[in-house]
Amino acid sequence: MKWDGSEYEASLKRIVDFGLDNCIGSNDCMRVCPVNRLKVNQNELDSVLVSGVWTDRVKTFVTECVQCGDCTLACPAGVQRDHMMLMLKAMLPSIPKQWRNYYMLKGRQDQDLIITLYDVVARLLAGRLGKYVDKAKLEQKPLLFYFGCYVFSPSKAPGATLQLADRLGLDYEVLAGVRSCCGWPQYLTGRMGYGQQMISHLQELIEEANPETVVTGCAECYAALVRLKKKTGASWRPLTTPEWLLQHADTLTWRKFDTPIAIHDSCHVTKKLGKPDPARQLLARIADVVEIADDPNACVCCGYYNVHANHELNEQLHHDKLEVVRERGAEGMAVECVTCWESFKEPFKKADVPLWELMVAAELATRAEVAARPEHATRGGAL
Amino acid sequence: MSDTRYVIIGNGVAGISAAQEIRKVDPDGVVSIIADEPDPYYYRASLSEWISEASTDEMIRARTPAFYDDMGFETIPGSVTGVDPEAKGVSLDDERQIRYDKLLIATGASPNRIPIEGLTGDLAYRTWHDARDIKAHISPTSRVLVLGGGVLGLELAGGLVEIGMHDIAIVQLLDFVGPPLLDQPAGEWLQQRIAADGVTLFLGDTVERVEDSVAHLRSGAEWPFDIFVQSVGVRARYPAIPDLEVGRSIRINAHCATNLPDVYAAGDCTETYKPALGRWMGTRIWLDCARQGKVAGCSMTGVDASLAEFPFFNASIIYNLNYAYIGDPNVEGGEVHLQTSETAYRKFRVDDGVLAGAVLMGDRRGMMAIHKAIGQPVAAYGDAIVQADFAWNDLTGQDWDYLFY
Numbered sequence: 001m002k003w004d005g006s007e008y009e010a011s012l013k014r015i016v017d018f019g020l021d022n023c024i025g026s027n028d029c030m031r032v033c034p035v036n037r038l039k040v041n042q043n044e045l046d047s048v049l050v051s052g053v054w055t056d057r058v059k060t061f062v063t064e065c066v067q068c069g070d071c072t073l074a075c076p077a078g079v080q081r082d083h084m085m086l087m088l089k090a091m092l093p094s095i096p097k098q099w100r101n102y103y104m105l106k107g108r109q110d111q112d113l114i115i116t117l118y119d120v121v122a123r124l125l126a127g128r129l130g131k132y133v134d135k136a137k138l139e140q141k142p143l144l145f146y147f148g149c150y151v152f153s154p155s156k157a158p159g160a161t162l163q164l165a166d167r168l169g170l171d172y173e174v175l176a177g178v179r180s181c182c183g184w185p186q187y188l189t190g191r192m193g194y195g196q197q198m199i200s201h202l203q204e205l206i207e208e209a210n211p212e213t214v215v216t217g218c219a220e221c222y223a224a225l226v227r228l229k230k231k232t233g234a235s236w237r238p239l240t241t242p243e244w245l246l247q248h249a250d251t252l253t254w255r256k257f258d259t260p261i262a263i264h265d266s267c268h269v270t271k272k273l274g275k276p277d278p279a280r281q282l283l284a285r286i287a288d289v290v291e292i293a294d295d296p297n298a299c300v301c302c303g304y305y306n307v308h309a310n311h312e313l314n315e316q317l318h319h320d321k322l323e324v325v326r327e328r329g330a331e332g333m334a335v336e337c338v339t340c341w342e343s344f345k346e347p348f349k350k351a352d353v354p355l356w357e358l359m360v361a362a363e364l365a366t367r368a369e370v371a372a373r374p375e376h377a378t379r380g381g382a383l
Numbered sequence: 384m385s386d387t388r389y390v391i392i393g394n395g396v397a398g399i400s401a402a403q404e405i406r407k408v409d410p411d412g413v414v415s416i417i418a419d420e421p422d423p424y425y426y427r428a429s430l431s432e433w434i435s436e437a438s439t440d441e442m443i444r445a446r447t448p449a450f451y452d453d454m455g456f457e458t459i460p461g462s463v464t465g466v467d468p469e470a471k472g473v474s475l476d477d478e479r480q481i482r483y484d485k486l487l488i489a490t491g492a493s494p495n496r497i498p499i500e501g502l503t504g505d506l507a508y509r510t511w512h513d514a515r516d517i518k519a520h521i522s523p524t525s526r527v528l529v530l531g532g533g534v535l536g537l538e539l540a541g542g543l544v545e546i547g548m549h550d551i552a553i554v555q556l557l558d559f560v561g562p563p564l565l566d567q568p569a570g571e572w573l574q575q576r577i578a579a580d581g582v583t584l585f586l587g588d589t590v591e592r593v594e595d596s597v598a599h600l601r602s603g604a605e606w607p608f609d610i611f612v613q614s615v616g617v618r619a620r621y622p623a624i625p626d627l628e629v630g631r632s633i634r635i636n637a638h639c640a641t642n643l644p645d646v647y648a649a650g651d652c653t654e655t656y657k658p659a660l661g662r663w664m665g666t667r668i669w670l671d672c673a674r675q676g677k678v679a680g681c682s683m684t685g686v687d688a689s690l691a692e693f694p695f696f697n698a699s700i701i702y703n704l705n706y707a708y709i710g711d712p713n714v715e716g717g718e719v720h721l722q723t724s725e726t727a728y729r730k731f732r733v734d735d736g737v738l739a740g741a742v743l744m745g746d747r748r749g750m751m752a753i754h755k756a757i758g759q760p761v762a763a764y765g766d767a768i769v770q771a772d773f774a775w776n777d778l779t780g781q782d783w784d785y786l787f788y
Contacts, residue, residue, distance in 0.1 A: 021673035022401070024699055027442040047446045050403050053453040076705045077428075078698040078751055247604025274772070 007231070009192050016087045019079040020046055029071035029081040030381035034301040035064045037313055042081070049084060054093065063096045064313065067188055068267040089190030099189040106149050106181040106198075115178060122177070126151060129158055132285060136176030136210075141173040144236075145237045146225065147184075150218050151176035155341040157217050160363035161241055167366065168248050173209050180205050182224035203228055206236065217241035217359055219268035219337035226273060237353040240269055240363035241337055241359050242278040256283045261287040261356060262330035264321070264344075265299035266337040279336035282358055286365045290330035292321075300324065302340040318347035334358050387412040389683055390473055390481055392463050392622070393489030394418035395427075396669055397650025397676035399446065401451040401487050404680025406454050412684075414455065415481065417473065422511045423448065428669065428699055430514040431542025434521070443511070463490075466624040468643045485645050485683040488624075488633060489676060491665075492617035492651035497530070501593035505611040507755065508539050520610050526550040528598050528608040530590055534701055537573075537612030540582055541703035549581040552606045554598070558587045561701060564712045568721075569742055571762065572728045577702055606671035619652040630654055630663045630667040637689040639679035647683055649675035668697050694740075694757040698750060707750040712740030722769035729769050738760035749775040 023042060030036050040061045048058050062085065071081035115134070123130035123242070129151055138144075145165070147158045151174075158176065167173055183198030202224065206214060214236050216222050225238035263283055271278045276296040283289050293299040300321045303314040323334050332354035335341045341357045348355040387407050391398045394416050402414050424445045432438040450460055461475040466486065473481040487555065493508040506520070507513045517539075521527070527543060529536045532555030540551050553560065559570030562575070574584055583606070590598045598606045619632035628634045628642040632654040650672040654663040664670060681688035698707040710732075717734030719754050727746035734740045738761045741753050752775035759778060761768055 021677075022670050022698070023426070023445075024428035024445050024669060025438075025445060026429055026432060026700075027438055030442075041442050043444045047450040047453070050446075050480075051450060051453040053449070055447075060387075069540075076698065076700050077680065095654055183498070 006196055012083055012087055012090075012192075015083045016049060019081065019084045020049060022077050023079050024077045026076050028074040029079070030073040032070045034068060034070060034097050034303070034317060035066060035310075035313055036061065037064075037310075037316075039116075043239070045081075045084065045088065047090060049091075052091065058088070059092065062092060064099070064310050065089070066301065068301045068304070069272045070267075070301070073271060077375060086187060086190075089188070090192050092190050094221060095189060105134075106178050106185045108302070119177060124154065127159075129162070129174075129176065132174035132176045134179045135174070138175065138205065139173045140210045141171055141210075142212040143170055143172040144206065144209045144214045145172055145174045145176075146180070146206075146214050146216040146221060147176040148180050148182055148218065148221050149172060149178050150217070150221070150338045153338045154345065155338050155357040155360065157241070157338050157341070157357040157359045159213075160357070160359040161217060163363050164245060164252075164359065164366065168251065170248075173211070175205055175209065175214075182218075182221040184220035184224055199224060199228060203232060203234075206234070211236050213237050213239055213244070215239045215241055215244040216339050217357070218335075219266040220339060223268040223273065240275070240278060240336060242282040244277075245359070245362055246278055246282055249282070252370060255364050255367075256285070257287040257361075258364065259287060259331035259354075260290045260329060261354075261361075262290040262325045262328060262333040263293045263341055264291070264302065264333050264335045265296040266335070266340050267301065269336055270296045270299070279334070279358060282362060283334050286334070286356075286358075286361050287332075290325075290328050292324045292328050292330070292333075301341040302335070302337075304339060304343055312313060314343070315347065319346060322347065322353060323353050332356055334361060385409045387684075388482060388484045389414045389487070390417065390483035390485070390491060391415065391487045392473065393487075393491060393652075394420060394424055394458065395489060395491050395650060395672070396424070396445070397491075397672040397679070398487065398489035399424045399491065400673045400676025401647075401649060401680035401683065402454070402456055404677045405684055407458075408681065408684040408686055410455075413457065415457045415459055416451075417459045417463060417475070417481070418460060418750050419460075420510060420512065421460065422517075423451075425511055427509070427511075428538075430508070430511060431538050432546075433511075434506075434514050434518045434539075435542050435546040437545070448623040451631065463622045466622050466646070468624060468626070469647055471645065472730045483645070486647065487676075487679050487683060488621055488641075488644055488646065488652060489650045489679075490621045490652045491619075492611050493620045494613065495616045495618055496613050496614055497588050499593055499644070501693040502590075502611060505613055508535055508612050508614050509617065511583065517610065521548070522609075523547060524550070525609040526607060527552070527610045527612065528590070528606050529553045529614055531555065531616070532557070532584070532700075533562065533587075533612035533614060533616065534564055536612075537561060537577075537702040538700060539612060539614060541700070542549055544580045544582060545703055551581075552583040552585060552608075553577070554585045554588055554600065554606075556587070556589050560584070560586075563700065563713075564697070564706070564708045565742065569728060569730060569744070572723055573702060573744065576704070601653040606651075617651065617667075619654075621652045622650070632663075632665050634663060637678075638682040638687075639675050639690070640682060647679040669699075670696060694754060696754050698747065699762040701744065704745050705745040705747055706742070707747045707753075708740075708742055709750065709754050710738070710740030712742045714739065720769045727771070729771070731761075731768050733768075736760050738768070746771050748774060752776045754780050 026344050038057050065085045069082045119134045123133045181198050183195040186194035222240050303317040334356040425443045429443045433443050464476050465474040494509040506516050529540050532553045559567045561570045588600050588602045591601050594598050608664045633648040635653045636787050639649050641648050654665045655666050678688045694710040712732045717732050720731040728744040730742045738756050748771040756779045
């Protein structure tokens with residue numbers, strides 16, 4: 001079944017209507033919000049949703065919302081406040097400047113020439129991954145690694161993932177580059193139409209590769225894959241990189257790090273899709289796992305770079321995260337999502353606390369010839 | 384350009400929902416809202432959080448002060464003393480006359496008060512004004528008697544416990560708390576939690592008389608109190624209108640119209656006919672009030688709209704727990720699938736192989752998808768449906784809880 005994503009926009013309107021009708025004013029959504037530095041109340045949001053008349057406070061808050069979903073999980077009345085925030089993003093009278101840096105070329109079909117030129121340079125800079133950047137023709141393989149725009153991630157997670165796959169002797173194809181964007185950056189910046197285009201284009205690309213399994217290390221991409229499968233009834237199976245590697249874990253030789261490492265839960269995989277276990281199980285093969293929240297859903301947010309909107313706010317979130325990592329006696333932190341890694345990169349580097357993307361850590365822990373070197377973590381390990 | 388004059392009596396959820404809907408269709412019509420409560424549209428369900436100071440004044444307001452101007456709503460403070468449907472006019476207590484083309488009565492309900500020998504200075508728990516009264520009288524060491532163990536009384540008691548008060552008694556006429564949302568087993572489960580918090584429960588009992596701030600109960604028990612709150616249900620309140628069809632409340636049809644031309648009603652002051660039950664039922668749930676307000680607003684502008692028949696849904700707080708009441712969980716018959724723990728109560732009723740209803744307390748995972756699954760065949764899953772991680776989204780084919788995923 002073909003899905004163009006437009007159904008989502010109609011559903012969003014229904015969710016907003018239900019939210020406006022059923023909110024009981026507990027304000028719990030706003031209390032738990034990690035980015036609500038202005039102490040915005042839900043009535044301010046609902047007033048704008050109904051009247052369309054903006055205030056500066058609401059504009060700023062909507063710009064800074066990172067869609068972590070804490071609000072929805074906290075609601076006593078079943079209101080999906082995160083979706084209501086998404087509607088507000090779509091309603092913003094103009095796209096904030098800082099968002100433009102974030103989405104840039106991702107999935108921009110109207111920027112074909114620029115993307116073509118960009119890809120020429122990107123292929124050269126991406127080393128061995130260069131051949132996969134916006135590949136003209138995808139080969140049909142049972143295993144498809146979907147890196148999308150994170151193929152350029154400084155976490156070096158894509159390279160580590162492929163090294164692991166090579167070590168396992170697997171045959172695979174790779175879907176990568178800004179043309180295969182999952183659509184999430186567009187939704188996050190309030191551009192529903194572009195988001196729809198992207199999800200629809202992603203579907204075509206995956207169909208071209210005709211895989212049995214699609215593996216990604218980005219939580220947003222994974223969420224998009226789960227949704228795409230659900231809406232289209234596709235036969236392929238979406239997996240996170242930890243889920244995928246766990247399937248082969250027994251065929252690898254693991255060398256555990258001698259330092260305990262904390263686990264950070266991502267919004268999409270743990271909170272929204274309810275899968276806290278695979279990342280923990282994988283990390284347990286790499287190091288002693290340190291829990292930093294009594295409940296995975298209570299994990300402090302990565303801030304998602306705050307979509308470049310407010311660095312001070314992110315610094316506070318990262319400060320809180322570093323505090324809790326230290327308090328619990330961990331000597332580093334692992335993340336299951338490259339976006340989380342990129343968000344935490346600078347503060348962890350500055351604090352000299354190792355930050356591990358799980359594939360990078362796993363690649364290092366399964367090397368036969370080299371002892372584990374946690375001090376390399378924050379630079380992203382070696383390709 | 385419309386010069387229609389819409390007059391709405393009531394500044395609560397039904398009235399504002401109607402006004403918002405009118406504005407969507409008719410940007411130019413005059414929308415006047417007559418409000419007898421001095422407070423703006425606020426969330427009743429959060430008053431206990433306001434009393435406990437978990438929420439501020441700003442937080443329990445449902446819309447900002449600027450909202451009314453932004454929407455072009457005129458608010459008229461005052462109480463309605465009469466409506467003349469022939470002359471299409473509303474009279475206010477200050478003798479003003481307001482003309483209308485379309486009128487909505489959304490005046491809500493008032494708390495019942497039971498006359499008790501010797502009782503004076505008792506408080507109600509319904510409006511923000513009532514909550515102010517309670518807040519002004521309580522101190523951490525106050526002894527409180529809540530008469531009535533329904534949802535509202537439990538919510539108040541739960542809110543007081545949250546702020547560290549323990550000398551609280553709930554006196555309930557029935558043998559269990561929480562009706563009509565809870566049946567006896569569910570009520571008894573909740574009672575254990577309430578008792579564990581140190582709240583005293585007098586069940587199957589009532590207050591017969593009061594003497595020197597001591598309540599004497601029918602059972603012979605006594606409870607000295609500083610504050611006596613009555614929470615014994617509500618009754619519809621509405622202005623006297625000649626020829627208006629009423630039962631216990633104003634009777635409305637599926638378009639929220641009354642029997643009088645151009646007079647509509649919505650919210651707690653109404654009742655609707657339920658063919659399945661063969662009787663008129665009062666409106667009591669926030670969500671239903673909002674939906675009625677929207678249908679009334681549409682109907683007032685001439686847009687065809689009617690109340691959709693959808694399974695009952697209510698999600699909020701009972702005592703101090705999140706709960707959801709979905710469909711018809713407490714009707715006799717069918718099979719009951721139940722899972723209880725110290726912190727959660729999940730009851731499902733399956734009738735003729737299809738999901739008929741659910742009551743969830745403490746752990747409401749899946750509630751939105753469960754609402755969508757009412758009427759779906761579930762017999763094949765047996766007791767598995769009580770599990771909090773049962774894949775309701777897969778069963779319904781809708782990812783409603785997280786539609787995005």
